[in-house]
Amino acid sequence: MEKILCYSCNKNKNKLNLRKSSLLPINLLVCETCIASKFEPRWVIILSGRQFGSEYVREYVIKKRYIGNEISASELLV
Numbered sequence: 001m002e003k004i005l006c007y008s009c010n011k012n013k014n015k016l017n018l019r020k021s022s023l024l025p026i027n028l029l030v031c032e033t034c035i036a037s038k039f040e041p042r043w044v045i046i047l048s049g050r051q052f053g054s055e056y057v058r059e060y061v062i063k064k065r066y067i068g069n070e071i072s073a074s075e076l077l078v
């Protein structure tokens with residue numbers, strides 16, 4: 001069986017939920033833990049930052065509402 005990983009934490013979970021991203025008009029498969037923590041996938045935050053400016057994703061970056069390496073300011077620049 002194909003393994004489906006949480007888009008946000010990249011972990012293999014038994015249950016994933018289809019959730020609309022709060023930053024981009026896309027649907028994401030995310031696990032309960034990430035939903036409870038209001039996490040967005042790291043790449044979604046970076047893409048949104050590049051598209052709409054760093055102010056748009058400020059909350060997510062400051063509160064570190066994502067899994068993975070720290071997002072640097074330079075990553076939010078095109």
Ligand SMILES: [Zn+2]
Nearest residue numbers: 006009031034
């Ligand atoms: Zn997750």
